[in-house]
Amino acid sequence: MGHHAGWKNFPLRLVMKQSPLPLTVIGGYLGAGKTTLINRLLADSQGERLALLINDFGDVNIDQSLITSHDGDTISLTNGCICCSLADGFASALDTVKENAHRLDRVVIEVSGVGQPAKVALWGQSPGFYSDGVVVLVNGQSIMQRAEDPYVGETVLAQIKGADLLLLTHTDLMDSPQVEEATQWLATKHQAPVLESPVATALLYGLPPQGTDSDPAPVDYLTASVVLNKTVDKSILDLWAKTRPTGVIRAKGLVKISDRAENQTDVQLFGPNLVLRPHPSDQTLNTVVAIARPGTPRAALIKWLNQLNPAN
């Protein structure tokens, strides 16, 4: 166990030939900065071959020289990414993704400004995919006022409450007491971790940031992993999820749960939410990895992960 140990080699998608594609949902109200983020994901895909499902091609800056084909609803790029229009709905766009699944690593869906990202994330439970997190962007300057708006207040709050990770944007236009105030306010609305934008794109996918030149990530995010030496009880997982150290942003893994039929269960901890799903794996991985904010005590993180390996 150690810094990045286990994570880089974490073969969640290599376990089976037809492994499901992770599907990340990006939402947030008008003006939260979704388009800026999507453009960044596209410009610097970090080696991930993305299928980006977006509402309007017109909003996205696609360098014409990078386009290898454009058939109306789908644009293919030289970096291996594809953009699919959501004009015909999610089912149709995901069909297109499935046809190209063998040459893709991840699906990212951009939800419309009034859409509910948590509902859209249900599509991540379709065969061939797994839900890999809901990121909701929040405009730090306007959110508290927006939440009181008689027209869109509850729309915005519902978006926030559906998030696994909250990304506070426009913080460059705010002073630190304002950032602190917005962060505190968010904490009263929803338990999900709050990160200040911009963050390393890898973090949005629950991966450790690599800190490349183009990626504005601080490199001192903390990662740790634990290999389970036997099956784990569901009750222990539940307790583990409830006792996460405050800095934990995300944890995931494949484990064998006692009394469950499947060989491996996909464990996803988004903020406070533990999601367990059968994983179609014929191998045994029995590993859980976690990622935490800079400054999180390493010992606390390891101690917490070790709860999954109770002494005999």
Added chain:
Amino acid sequence: MFDTMSPTPCHGGVASWGGLIMASRVTGMSKTVIYPAAAIYTMDQSRPTAQAVAVRDGRFLAIGSLDELSVLDDYTVDNTFATHTLLPGFVEAHSHSYAGGLWMHTYCGFFDQTDPQGKTWAGCKNIEDVLNRLRQAEAVLLDPNEPLLAWGVDPIYFEGEHLAGSHLDQVSAHREILVMHASLHIATVNNALMTAQGITPDTTMEGVPKDGAGWPIGELQEPAAMSLAGKPFRSFWGRLRAEHAIQGLGQLANQAGITTLTDLGNPTSTDPATIAQWQKIVNDSQFPARVSIFNMGNPATDLQAVTATRQKSSDKLRFGHVKVVLDGSIQGYTARLNWPGYLNDRPNGLWLVPPEQVTDLLRPFHEAGLLIHAHCNGDQAVDVFLDSVQELLTETPRFDHRYTVQHSQLTTPAQYKRIKSLGMCANIFSNHTWYWGDQHVTSTVGPDRAARMNSARTALDLGVPLSMHCDAPVTPLGSLHVAWSAVNRVTSSGQTLGPKERITVYEALQAITIGAAYQLKMDHEIGSIAPGKFADLAVLKADPFLEDPMELRNIGVWGTMLGGKTFPSA
């Protein structure tokens, strides 16, 4: 003036037509045809009633008494309508093309409904009715691999009974069955389908409820879960776009006396293949209706494309208008309501576009002079639309824009005053009173606001240009039913909602003819019986002004005339 009272019809009687025929001067090839009728209501104040219409080259040549028409040269008399009542062909200003396509699937709805072939299907009043209907449909499917697809089932009327997959297993253990609910948000599927499509106890998706033993019960809630039904689910929607779906729509219109339809909200109306399909079908002389297609696409990119489609318009087919959808539906609790919202603090509805984006979204279309209609079921959505239109008109004044509030179900008197002062129109969903009025009283908004819903009287009294619609297939295509609903405001259980909001038969018939034509910018061509207009007629088997207003919806429709060509309904 007979603004609000019934006109006095000219009931000449068949016997008197002999004189006209004798007096006719037939000199060789005659293109003018005179159609005498038992009664004719023109919806044109200059000549509100007539004894006959003369038709030439697809248009009304003359309207008047027999004596007046007898001076025309070269006419023949056609007595087809001698015992019938003629009105301008009805104009349905809010319908959807897939209303015809749904009939390619088996109907399981609660209310009696007539299919495009003219067969009336009895409503399914309980689950056993649904299963019997499905058994009959299953028995005639020859290919064992063809899924059985059905629509319209509405468990809200089944008093607690829950339609589950195990019910459908009684219809077939082998054939895949998918029953789409009336809301289009839920489907029930059988075990054969779940087995074929891989819906198992391992299916972890939300919206796939399971029984105590962990087996899916066969209910698929919302599109993500419904898409698990795989090919049958895709077939359900795919077939709605087929050519004979549009043909079915035309037949439904013909049965209802409708000569002009709308496809209000077509997301592919700028697509050359879509345009070509509609042109092929509608421009054919056998297709019995005109159609106005409103584009519903991505506004930021579509202005040029939408404007270009106007070149593809014809006498029968119109392109180039725009629809936007602001909120959801009241019965689905997704419409946006002003305070106090839904009963008992149920969460408010959904925006389909961010309210502060509406003005920007409409601006290019506004500046290009296009006709824009906006779906606003809830009163809060109406506020947003009115604010946007006011802002746009202040920026770039426009004459004769005919911005229309579609559905306009909870619009307040104050909002109608704004609609009037902004020069806008309202197209009211009056059928709601009958189909969901009771639910609105007990469940959605309560008796006070239910009494205010679809308030046509207020709109008319304030001088708002009015139309009324059925939103087919949400309610069946049928203008007389729409008019009946506004005239009587009776719910399915028999209560009268907001009786002061009732309007007269004449006002209601105006709304479904010239009123609707105005909102489609076609009132110079259709919507009334007047010289020069297209010869479009609704041919009724009884006189709506002589019948009890409660019988308005039961008046038989002989068929229509479209552009001078008669279309008797099956």
